[in-house]
Structure formats: structure tokens, C-alpha cells
Amino acid sequence: MGSSKKLDKDEGLRERKKRETLMRIAVAALKLFIQKGYDATTLDEIAAEAGIARRTFFYYFKSKEAILIAYLDNGLVRSVKPNLLAQPTDQTPVSAVHQSLEKFFGAKESKEAILVDKLFASTEAVRARMQSAYIEMEQAAFEALCEMYPKEPRESLRMVAMMSIGATRVAKEAWRKDGGTRPFADYLNETFALLNKAT
Amino acid sequence: MGSSKKLDKDEGLRERKKRETLMRIAVAALKLFIQKGYDATTLDEIAAEAGIARRTFFYYFKSKEAILIAYLDNGLVRSVKPNLLAQPTDQTPVSAVHQSLEKFFGAKESKEAILVDKLFASTEAVRARMQSAYIEMEQAAFEALCEMYPKEPRESLRMVAMMSIGATRVAKEAWRKDGGTRPFADYLNETFALLNKAT
DNA sequence: GAGATTATTACACTTAGTGCGATATTTTCT
DNA sequence: AGAAAATATCGCACTAAGTGTAATAATCTC
Secondary structure (H helix, E strand, O other), X not given: OOOOOXXXXXXXXXXXXXXXXXXXXXXXXXXXXXXXXXOOOOHHHHHHHHOOOHHHHHHHOOOHHHHHHHHHHHHHHHHHHHXXXXXXXXXXXXXXXXXXXXXXXXXXXXXXXXXXXXXXXXXHHHHHHHHHHHHHXXXXXXXXXXXXXXXXXXXXXXXXXXXXXXXXXXXXXXXXXXXXXXXXXXXXXXXXXXXXXXX | OOOOOOOOOOOOHHHHHHHHHHHHHHHHHHHHHHHHOOOOOOXXXXXXXXXXXXXXXXXXXXXXXXXXXXXXXXXXXXXXXXHHHOOOOOOOHHHHHHHHXXXXXXXXXXXXXXXXXXXXXXXXXXXXXXXXXXXXXXXXXXXXXXXXXXXXXXXHHHHHHHHHHHHHHXXXXXXXHOOOOOOHXXXXXXXXXXXXXXX
16 A cells, blocks of 8 residues: 555665755755855856756756755745644634744754855845745745635735735844844744734 | 036937937837747847847846836836825825825726736746835835834834735736726725735 | 666757947037 | 047957757666
8 A cells, every 4th residue: 555656765766866966956056156156156167066967957957046946945935835734723814824934933043044045135136036935935825824714705814925924024134134143033023013013 | 507517408419319219129129028928039139129239238228127127117116105205194104005006006007007017927037027126116115104104113114015015916916817807996995905904 | 688768968059148349429628 | 610528339259048959878667
């Protein structure tokens, strides 16, 4: 009664190598991005650092930006929906989003996260993509909320998603401006508290 | 006691030509974008259509995307702050933003606006830029609100800006999904009404 | 091991964007 | 008006991202 393929343990040499190569490229790229900046890093350099041919890069990523998107996806964006769905529903939707985000960021306050964040904020094109990521998070949160609160009107939940993710974005902005001294959760608490009062 | 240069009326041949060329390029580009899509339109084609050399294009725009940004800037983004500042301050900040947006969109429900909107929503890269524009609008609204309500705490106003522009974005999303049948102002009213209830 | 997949590479090509310098046009000054 | 300064236009050569194609090498299936 295993999966449709073989056994779980059997990953296969091919798949393993592919995973490793993908990781090598991502790591090499991030290293160079942090070292010399996003724009100044060429695909040739990334390919050299990762030990692959230039053309092979495009077998793994559809563009240079896609590397960053992958980092975002693996980090926050991908986890928004599952994290949210794991929350109890005996609270307001806004509160549920707040709690789920708090948990996520409380666990992940690593140095790399800060480096990556600065990198993302550095270049024009990258910043634009960041904002796309927020839109995706909004969408993910909205979908989760619809499953969690089926009786609530969907337009309401759409707005909750917008406001919650917006609060996160504003919190991050403030946190970045302050140089990341105080823990991010503090900023999150402040912006979420303002959601009620502001109107 | 005129201006430091000459007389107001005297625009100068050079400036006039420059303005005209800029316009010719923008119009030519938009026409081609709508005709064949953003990605499929090359700078060579735009230059040909506008009757200039390829190199000259970059004298006027720093990139292909910059054309779209220019359209956005001239349309909404640029006008957010002045429009908002023109509102009376004997109402809540949220209401002020709402009113100012309603006026703007009430006046500008043209066919071209719809075409441009669809164009902007069509391509990946363009959509990302769109979202940057929303961020700029947020910033502009925030600045205006700070001038209008100096006694309010700035964090509050920051959140008001976020929520108001967010409401606009969600409204536009719904409006686009419905194919632009009902007037946009309706959607705007709905999302703004939900700002209070949603929390 | 033979044959089917799939990963890797090389090569040639298109397009966006930049640097630089030459030429044409407009403005300014006398 | 005409010389000189400023600026707009253009051509050319270059870099870098990204694509199409087809050949080769590695892995998987049997």
C-alpha cells in the first residue's frame, strides 16, 4: 500500500542529483547576489559558481528573478496557507492570521532572513517582485480563510486577507527602517492592533 | 518680473518638439501594445512607428516598462496626493480617501482606461509593475494624510493609507473580474464599507 | 546490456539596454 | 546675421538575458 511509484526511501539517483543541482544553483546565486549585488551578478558567473553550463541554468529556473521567487516561495509564501489552516477557528479571522504569522516569524528570526530581506529590498526589479509575493500571500490567506470560515461572506474575508497581509507589509517596512533591532513580532502586534482603531 | 527665462507663452521650438516626440513614442507604443501585446512588441517596432531611431527611444524612456509607468503616473499615481489634499478634513481619514478616489474614477470612466487596464493585467512583468504603482499610491496617500491630519498618530495614518489603497485594489480586481459592467464606484463603495466591518 | 527517458551541453539567434562618439538642430550671445 | 554653446538624434559596437534546436551523456526500465 505504498505510493504509486516505489518506496518512500527510494528517491532515485536522478532525482537526488537534480535536487542537489537545484540547490547548488540557488546557493551559488544567493552567495553572489549578497557579495556583488543582484544586477552585477551575471548568469555566467552563477553557472560557473554552481559548476554547470549557462544553458543548464534555464533548465532549472525560467529566469534570474525566479531564483528570488523560489526563496520567497520556500520561505513565507508557500507556508501562509498551511500555517493559517492549522489555526483554531474559535477566534476572529484577523486574529487567526495574526497568530499564524506571529508563530512563523517567531521561529524564523535568523541572520540569513535579514540578509535576504536586505537583498530583496536593494534592487528595483527585485522589490517589484517582492510586492508580487505579497499579492500571492494575500491570495493564499484568502483561500485558507474561505475554508476556515465558510459562513462568513467572501468579500469580507477578501478584505481581511488584504488588511492582514498589508499589516504584515507595513510592519516589515517599519522593522527594516529601524534596522531590525527590536523583534519583528513587536511591529506585527502594533500594526494588527491598529487595524481596529484606524477606521 | 516674468519667470527667470522668458515669457510663459514662449515654449521654445526645442521644448515643443521634445514634448511632441515623447507623446508620439508613448502613443505609438500603446497602440502596438494593445495590438500585439506587450512582450511581442519590440523597441524596433515602437521606434519605427514613432519615426525615430532605436537609440533615441532611450533618450526619452529609460526602459520599455517605463512607458507603462509613465501612463500610470500621469493617470492615477500622480494625482492621488493633490486630489486627497483637496478634500475637506472634517471627516475621518478613510472617508477622505474614499471620497477623493470616487471623484477621480467618476470622472475618468473612459474606454481607453479599460483597455489600458486590461493591458496592464495581461503580462507578468507588467502586473508586477502595477503593484509597485499601488505601493507608490500608498506612499502618496500617506504623505497627504500626514499633512491633512497632523494630530493623528502617523502609524494610524500609515494603516489608513494601506487599507484605503488596498480597498481600491480589491475593488478593481472585482470590477475587472466582472468585465467592467457595473460602474467602478459601486465596487469602491462596497470595499470601503467592508473596511469597518471586516475586523 | 538494449532501448527509452531525461539531464547536460554547445551553438546560433533575438531582444533589451549601455557607452561612446559623430552629426544635426536649436538656442544664446554679440 | 553669424559664431559658439547646448542639446537632440542617430549609428555602431557591445553586454547580458532568454529561447530554439539538436547533439551528447547520464540514468532508468526491462
